Structure formats: structure tokens, C-alpha cells
Amino acid sequence: GKLGRYPPWPGKIVNPPKDLKKPRGKKCFFVKFFGTEDHAWIKVEQLKPYHPHKEEMIKINKGKRFQQAVDAVEEFLRKTKGKDQASSHNSTEEKNRRNSSEERGKQSAGEEKRKASLSEGKVKKGTGERKKRVSSVSSERGSKSPLKRAQDQSPRKRGRPPKDEKDLTIPESSTVKRVMTGTVAGFKWPPSVSEPVKDSDPHFHHFLLSQTEKPAVCYQAITKKLKVCEEETGSTSIQAADSTAVNGSITPTDKKIGFLGLGLMGSGIVSNLLKMGHTVTVWNRTAEKCDLFIQEGARLGRTPAEVVSTCDITFACVSDPKAAKDLVLGPSGVLQGIRPGKCYVDMSTVDADTVTELAQVIVSRGGRFLEAPVSGNQQLSNDGMLVILAAGDRGLYEDCSSCFQAMGKTSFFLGEVGNAAKMMLIVNMVQGSFMATIAEGLTLAQVTGQSQQTLLDILNQGQLASIFLDQKCQNILQGNFKPDFYLKYIQKDLRLAIALGDSVNHPTPMAAAANEVYKRAKALDQSDNDMSAVYRAYIH
Numbered sequence: 314g315k316l317g318r319y320p321p322w323p324g325k326i327v328n329p330p331k332d333l334k335k336p337r338g339k340k341c342f343f344v345k346f347f348g349t350e351d352h353a354w355i356k357v358e359q360l361k362p363y364h365p366h367k368e369e370m371i372k373i374n375k376g377k378r379f380q381q382a383v384d385a386v387e388e389f390l391r392k393t394k395g396k397d398q399a400s401s402h403n404s405t406e407e408k409n410r411r412n413s414s415e416e417r418g419k420q421s422a423g424e425e426k427r428k429a430s431l432s433e434g435k436v437k438k439g440t441g442e443r444k445k446r447v448s449s450v451s452s453e454r455g456s457k458s459p460l461k462r463a464q465d466q467s468p469r470k471r472g473r474p475p476k477d478e479k480d481l482t483i484p485e486s487s488t489v490k491r492v493m494t495g496t497v498a499g500f501k502w503p504p505s506v507s508e509p510v511k512d513s514d515p516h517f518h519h520f521l522l523s524q525t526e527k528p529a530v531c532y533q534a535i536t537k538k539l540k541v542c543e544e545e546t547g548s549t550s551i552q553a554a555d556s557t558a559v560n561g562s563i564t565p566t567d568k569k570i571g572f573l574g575l576g577l578m579g580s581g582i583v584s585n586l587l588k589m590g591h592t593v594t595v596w597n598r599t600a601e602k603c604d605l606f607i608q609e610g611a612r613l614g615r616t617p618a619e620v621v622s623t624c625d626i627t628f629a630c631v632s633d634p635k636a637a638k639d640l641v642l643g644p645s646g647v648l649q650g651i652r653p654g655k656c657y658v659d660m661s662t663v664d665a666d667t668v669t670e671l672a673q674v675i676v677s678r679g680g681r682f683l684e685a686p687v688s689g690n691q692q693l694s695n696d697g698m699l700v701i702l703a704a705g706d707r708g709l710y711e712d713c714s715s716c717f718q719a720m721g722k723t724s725f726f727l728g729e730v731g732n733a734a735k736m737m738l739i740v741n742m743v744q745g746s747f748m749a750t751i752a753e754g755l756t757l758a759q760v761t762g763q764s765q766q767t768l769l770d771i772l773n774q775g776q777l778a779s780i781f782l783d784q785k786c787q788n789i790l791q792g793n794f795k796p797d798f799y800l801k802y803i804q805k806d807l808r809l810a811i812a813l814g815d816s817v818n819h820p821t822p823m824a825a826a827a828n829e830v831y832k833r834a835k836a837l838d839q840s841d842n843d844m845s846a847v848y849r850a851y852i853h
Contacts, residue, residue, distance in 0.1 A: 321370050322379070323347045323363065323386045324355075347389070348382030517718045520725040521707075565590040566715045571624035573617050573640060573647070575602040577796065578660070578687060579630040581694030582720045587611060589719040596620050617641075621650030621657065626713065630660040630687075633805055634667040641671050653679030656709050660701075662686045662741065662802070664809045665731035672705060672730040683709045684730055686737040687721065690797040698722045702740075704733035735813060742810035742824045745803040748785060748844050749827040755789055756851035765790060785845040794842035801840035804831035 329335065329343035329352075340357040363386070371383065572583050575597040586593050587609050595603050596614040603613055614620035617640055621627045627647065631637055637659060641647040647657060657675050659668060659682075672682040682705050689699040701717050701724035703710050710726050717724045727733050758768045769786045772778065788794060807828040814821035834840075834850040 321361075321366070323370075323382050325389065327352075329354075346382070347385040348378055517721070518723040519714070519717075520723065563589045563715050563718045565592075565719070566626075566712065568625035568712065569594065569623065570716060571596070571614065571620035571627035573597070573620060573627065573629040574631045574661075575606070576630065576632065577691040577799065578689070578694045578699075580606075581691060581697075582628070582630065582660075582687075582699070583611065584609065584695070585697040585719045586716060589715070591716065591719065594620050594624055616645035617647045618645045618650035621647050621655055622652070626656040626658060626709070626716070628658045628660055628685075628716070632661070632802065634661075634663040634809075637661045637663050637667060637671065641674065648674055648678065651675055651678040651680040654681070655679075656681045656683070656706075656712065658683045658685050658709070658713060660685050660687055662737050662806055662809075663734055664738070664812065665734040668734045669731050681706045681709045682730065683713065684733045685710075685713070685717075685724075686733055688737065688740050689721075692797055694720070701725065702727060702733040702736050704728055705730045738806055738810040738813055741803060741806035742821070744781070745807045745831065745844065746823050746827040747781075748803070749830045749847055751782065751785055752789065752830075752845070752848040752851055755786065755848065760853075788843060788845040789848045794839070794846040796841065796843045798844050799840070800831060800834055800842050800844045800846050803844040804828065804835060807831060 324344040324346040326342045327345045333343075335341070335343075336354050341354045342357065342360070343352060344355045345352050367383075371380075570586060570591050570593045572579065572586070572593055573596050575583060575595060579597075580602070583593060583595055583606050587606065592612075593606070593610075594612040594614045595606050596617055596619075597603050600613075603611070607613055614623070617627075617629075627650075629637070629640055629647070631640055639646070641657075651657065657680055659671060663686075668684045672684070675682040683703055684705050685701050685703040687694075687699040687701050693699050697720055699721040701721045703713075703717075703724055704727040707726060710724075725733075725736075727736055755765050755768065758765050765786075769783070769790070772786070773783055784797075807824050811821050811824050811828060814824070830850050831844075831847055834847045837849055839846040839849055
């Protein structure tokens, strides 16, 4: 799959460790993935039969690890079948046992019973021995804690199970193989004839945060409406919610959308807004960048003020605090187009003070304001797989639902203005520090006579394995520093994160050290290269 999208992955439903609590409010099972040592809580509706989808799975993913996982499934099935045949009873005894109300939940055996259980499609509540299943589930590369995996999945409402779940619970000796179609994986299965068309996009998550005094986090199911629900404990609530869509396709808002700033991130965002049917008016400081989007159906705005005055919701994505302020407060700026009811969404990564100031001036004119910086890079922007961190006007956040679905895979609502800016700086601080550490390790390997490629291979087999690690190391090994995330911008984010730490007297020594290395790289004219060009700061 493309960057950030992973195919279904085979696994087996097993009994969780005794000390591991099952996520509340979710119908899910504990799954062990074949070919890895990963485990996760997986929702029931994200499990599908293995055999009907087996060939499709193999076509989607021809990777070596996936093939090893499939081989492991087949070996497991062969062993299970052998055990079933060895322990099978004659069909008359099986039939009597099935019809006996006292023995209804006991272990069945043999292939005939397996077929019968699957065809009946009824949920059988076992009263006897524990139940096991084989599943095929969509997995992300690398390991995640079971709780995290469960939290990444969008929960569904309690109550009657959907139609495609009715054959899930079967006796132990029967082997059921299922494929998870998860939102985190971003993998779309065509709906079966028997499945109802869902009024939601199964591949996008909203996470809504209610700020309260206690730091604990809990996840609860809601659908369609984005709400804040505080439990009796007063804990912070983060909730997953589905947004309006039909059969996985986005229903675009009928509001007129404006977009200011067509850089690495903005270009991909606008392209996806247009693809999903939104009406978009664009503006960029250098007008020629607008030409491509005009050809794709966008309208051209002559000034930021004109875009804001002619559109219902205007998004902006520019480079830094100064650019963000100039865009709003400068000549023919955003503020001149603001009047009561106009909406402004700033997607730039800036400091909390800057975004708070902008929010105040927008609201003072009767406008509505939302900050929504994005985590990702040019590739993820082009793929519509960004992570959106939003804060401010919650109603505006809901109004942006179809836009966020078009441009991202997940959005978080973090409360009052400034929270998203702080969180975004922390995220990029971690990312920037990690990138510098990668470069430091690769150069140290080189000067000590070790193979850089072998170092990468070792890292990719360990717990640090990730798309980011592999991609950035490949950039360095190939000497390809074409920008996916400008080095000058990650240095800016490190600088702002350090200032954030200063404001609360919190030490940030790792970020400070990394920042010095990026400053050295900027002095070596690497500003407009990818952040991985920080490698060149280490070359003697």
C-alpha cells in the first residue's frame, strides 16, 4: 500500500493475559498476529472471513513478511484440522449434542461441524470451555501496545450486533478466519451485498477532547454527532465519531471553501478538497502556484481579504508565526474580509501566543476561529493521510468535518485555542530530535567503519522500526534530500518548542541539542532541503 496505508494482516483470537483489562464499551477480541509477536484488542466489526478474502489479500500485499504470516496461518490450519479429525465423533453423536440444550456451548469437532456453524450464522453463547478463533486483521508496521491499538480503532455503539457479526461466536474446535478492515489501516474493503450501506466514512477518525482537571483518558463510542462526555470520574474524554459519508465516500459540505497558502502541505490539501467535490477558492503569495489548481476546478482569489469575504470557511497554511500574522493583519489581509459569521481556520504550525492573538482579532470582528495545524509531510498531504490537531470553536470543527476527511485520516479536537499549537510543537519536537539522532547514528557508524545499510537493517528489525525511520535513512543513504518536510521548518518548530518549555520553566535539553545541529545544517545551506539533510551537519 501507499505510505501510511497497510493491508489486512492475519491473526488468531487468543485469551488475553489475566492482568490486561478489556477496553470498556467495545465488543472486541484479543488478537495475536501471525508472523509477528504483536497483540491487540480488535473490534468485532473489523474481523472478516479469511478464506473469502485470502486471494485479495495476497494480491494487495506481496511483501515477504506478509507471505510468512500467510504461511503461518496455513500451517496453523493444517495442525488444527489434524487435531479435529483425531478427536472427531460420529455425526449422530454430534447432531445429538448440538440439539441438547445442556451441551449447546460445548466444544464441537470435525469439519462438518465447522461448516454448519458458519452457515447457520448465529451467535452461540458458549457455557463450557473458552473459545478460540483465527483472524486476519489489518496491522500497522511495528508493535503497538494492545490498549493503544484498541484506542486507535473507532468504537461502535453497544447493542444488537451488525449483520456481518452474527456468526462470530462458535465452539473452540471450529476455526474461523477473519480480516479486519480498520480505520487506522486506511484499507477499504468493498461492501458485501448483505452489509447495509453505512452513513459514515470508516476510514476517518474524529477525536474530541474535553479538558478537565484529571489527566486520565477514556474512550467512548458515539456516532455522527461530536460530543463531549465527561464520566462520573471527571476524567478527560476522547471520543471517536463518524462523519457524514455514504459507503466510505465523503459527502462534501455545501459551504464555499477558501484556501490561502499552496506550499508543500497546502498543495496536497487543496488537491484532495477538490477531488472530494468541495468548492474551493485559492490564493498564494506567488500567484503562479494557483494555476494548476485553477485547471483542476478551483477559483482564483486576488487577495486574502477577497477570499475570506466570498467564502464561508477559509483555511490558511503558511510557514511561521510572522507569515501567519502578516496574512491576517497585513494589507488586504484576512481581517479585512472578516464579518459576522465568517470562519477562519489556521493550519500553520505556530506558537500558542500567536494563534491566541489571531483568534482574538478574528472573533472581535464577529468571526469564528479554529486552529488546526497538521502532522505529516508532503507525501501524506498528497495521500490525504494527515493528522489534524484542532482547537477553538467546536461548532466550526464540526462544520469542517468533510474537509478534514478529505485531507486527513484522523482529527483531534483539543479544546481551547492554543492547545493545538502546543501539542503540534511537542509532536514536531520529538520528530525533529529523533531525526537528528538518526543522522548522528548513521554518521557514527560510518566513521567507525560500520555499514550504514546494516545499521538500518538492524533498526528495521527492532522496536524502532517505522516508516519515518526507514524513509529518512533511505534519503541519507541515497543522498536524496528533496524536501518532504523542510529542514528550516523543523528547526523553527524546535525553536518554538524550546520557547514553550522556557515559558513554564520546563527543561528541554534534548530538543536544545538537536536545535543546535539543525542550526549548523542551516549554516551549510540546507534550509530548503528535507529535514534528513541534518545529516550533513555531522560530516567533517
